[in-house]
Amino acid sequence: MDERERRAALEAGRRAGLPYALSRPQQTPAGLMGEQLGSGVGNSIEFMDYREYAPGDDLRRIDWSAYARSDRLIIKLNREEVTPHLDLLIDTSRSMDLTGTAKGRATWGLAVALATAADNARMTRRVYAAGRRLEPIPGGEGDPSGWHGPNFDAAWSLTDALHEVAVPMRRRGVRVLVSDLLCPDDPWSIVSRLAEDASAACVVQLLARDDADPAWNGDLRLIDSEDGQLREIRLDASAVSRYHEQLDRLRDQWRGACVRAGVRMVEVIAEELAADWDLAALARAEVVRLV
């Protein structure tokens, strides 16, 4: 994918994300002081609870009306107001820009769409490239047009990347992983790491149509985009069937891991996404919502 296609994908993703806002997580997120109620005690006007006064408490929070009625010093607690945070993890392995497919453009477009939706939800964000290790993309907090990289050239496993974190992900933040998940790693190790200390997490499996349903036949010399290994195969219905079995098994493993970790999982076909940039699949999975 060249720079022109990349920029076109960024722009298409931005437009696709404009109608949407990233859904609020079920679990109260954490974050900097902001506009959304947090899970902790804060300074919002939202009443939360009462408790006995303890030395050191802010005298301004004493409910004097309650003291008049009960002659006890009662502290009135309000909910805190926070700004939620999105950690967007992009699988930058070579398979995410598979030659002859729309995976590269769809990945970039989907990342920008999610970033835009996060912006619409007044969430801060950080975009990580899951390559050799998990490290933020320069400019990932800002406008997507200013993102630098990453290149889809990583040859490392996703598991290794998530455990080699350059900048830790925000606690209680929302985490979204965009990947084709086509790796032999244990899904649980990845999903659990993703969900750890997250208020919400989502895995978006972005597959090319040829990944989901190979349409070739005949004698093929298959080349692994990750490591360049070659295997020759006579692709017939039997072989395709076996492939589907393996793919379904892999998906089931990921789904199971996601359910177990409370992570939502969405499956997207890159060519379909890049055709109309419709995020309905994400909306149906409540990853985003219409503004």
Place this chain on the structure above:
Amino acid sequence: MPVLGLPLLLVGLAALPMVAGIYWLRTRFRRQEVSTLFLWRSAIDAQGGGRKKNRMQTPLALLLELLAILLLVLAATAPRVLRGGHTAVVTVVLDDSYSMTATDGAGNDARQRAIDVLRRELDTLRRFRVRLVAAGGEPRVLGEPVTDWPEVQALLDDWECASATADLGAAVALATEIGGPRQRLLVLSDHPMPAAVRATPNAVVRQGAAEEDAEAEPVARDEERPAAEWGRLRWVSVGRPSANLAIINAVRSPDAAQGDKVLIELANLSETPASATLTLSRGAPQAAYASDETASPLGEPEAFSRSTVPLPAGETKRVWLRPEAAGRPLIIAIGDDALAADNHVVLMPAAARPLPVAVELGDAALARAITQAVEASGRAKLTSPSGALLKFTDSLDPVPSHAGSGPVWSVRFDRGANPAAESQAYLGPFVIDFDHPLAEGLSLAGLVWAVGPEAGEAPDSEQTPADTATHAVELGGRPVVSAGNVVLLRDDARRDGTHRLTWRLRPEESTWLQSAALPIVVWNLIDWRQSERPGVSPVNVRPGVPVSIVSNQPRGEARVVRIESGQDSAPVADLDGAEVLPIDDRRATWVADRAGAYAVVAGGRRHRVAVNAGSAGESDLRGATEDEFGVWDDQAAVVNEYHGLAWVLGLLALGVLGLHAALLYRQGGGPGQASGGAGPGRADFPGADARGVAT
């Protein structure tokens, strides 16, 4: 070497690379990048444990398909191979005319080029049996059929190219007769194929074959009919056009009074004017030649005259000469050019032997007329009856059969049994036997021929009992001139070779003595008698013209040998290659077929004959050409001499296709499952066939 009946169908071999290309396109491994391989591992392992295939993993099905196509294409081309043990019968007609000795600028003659062509043509045949026929004035077969080239070379030594003409049509007809209808016929000549033959090249061949068929059984003739239609005549012209000066004719007329008169015709057979340097030489006198048995017919030629004759382009000039060569051979030569054979002629002197004639006639007028006719002939002399070889008489006395110098012929004038009886005069028409030597040039128109009665029925009073008992038995008269059923002039041939003519005539009542017919008959009689004297006649001939040899012995043999230059010191009897002719009744006939000087020995006497092959047609090299016409391997020849292989190849192709089908069935486990149960549309996948075989 196999031949292809339909070689154009070899274009079908283009299907081989096409099939191979389709196979390659369908079996090559296309590169396909995938996101990951681990999902494919199960499918790969199921197909062969993940082992890599090489490009030649499935060659057997392809090879079978290619082999089947190859066999079918070859079968379609109707291949044929020569039948085992087949020997090609070849008859070669060689132009034996002297024009084949014409050389080109490089010194190569047409004869050598023809030999080269013959060698090349025979090399194309695996086994052959070749017969050579030399086409001269008369075709002659050179030896027996031979089967290898050294033997052919040996036969070619007899091909001397010395004939004045080449009757190629007769030679081809002869070759067809002796070679049969299935032979290959090759004509080697410097002349182009005649247009008529080119239009119907097999007419001569078919004619010979048809005659052969007519003698065969009906069924066999039906079988042979296709063979008779073979186009087996191949004509190769090896001539090369060139300019030539030639002596195309030479005649020597004896003239005892003024010396021999010689006529030669010089031809400038070119497109530019030229001059011929005419050189006259004379050989040894007849007396010296006859006395020395080791002498050459030409002796030591002595040049005595040289002159230049201008010749316009393409024209012929006649030159009259009276050379000073009485009694000697005359050699006339012009300068060397492309064709040496026509650059000189040899003219032998005619024997100057006047015939002794005796005239014993009672009728004075008749005797005077006969005497004058004899003297006017210039070839006879009057002599006494005892020494005459020809007697004119009106006596009934018997004439002896032999005189001192040889057999005696007689002409008896018969006035009739009764001289007083009334004559019978005939005005004609007279029936003349023009085949008789006496009748040559004879005309009796307007003649009054009076004869006495019953003369023709008179017995031969000359016949003595002794003659009848020994050798002078009457053979019956041959009428030479008749008037109705009345014989007027009769020739009685006798066993001893003499002739007795009976001439019924009453001259005083006839117009014979005033007619020109009398000296004509006398001339013919003298000439005839002269030709029966020992010697050769004529002494200067063209090839193909018979030479009469008369011996003084009734039986024996005559030897004739051509004398080459340098072979002039050996006796004729000792020379190799002398032709021996049997003498029967004192005569032998020899037909010369080569130009040159010949020595003839018969009855102990030595004679000499010159054969000159001047021919305007052969000397004219302007029409010589190098060309080829006809082929040997025509369709009919292929059918008859070759085995067809199409059916064999077809069966092989069927076998291969059957094997191919069986292979597909075995690999596929049955129809429609050739690809390991891959499903519809996979059975025709080429690689599916061969994969299992290769692995």
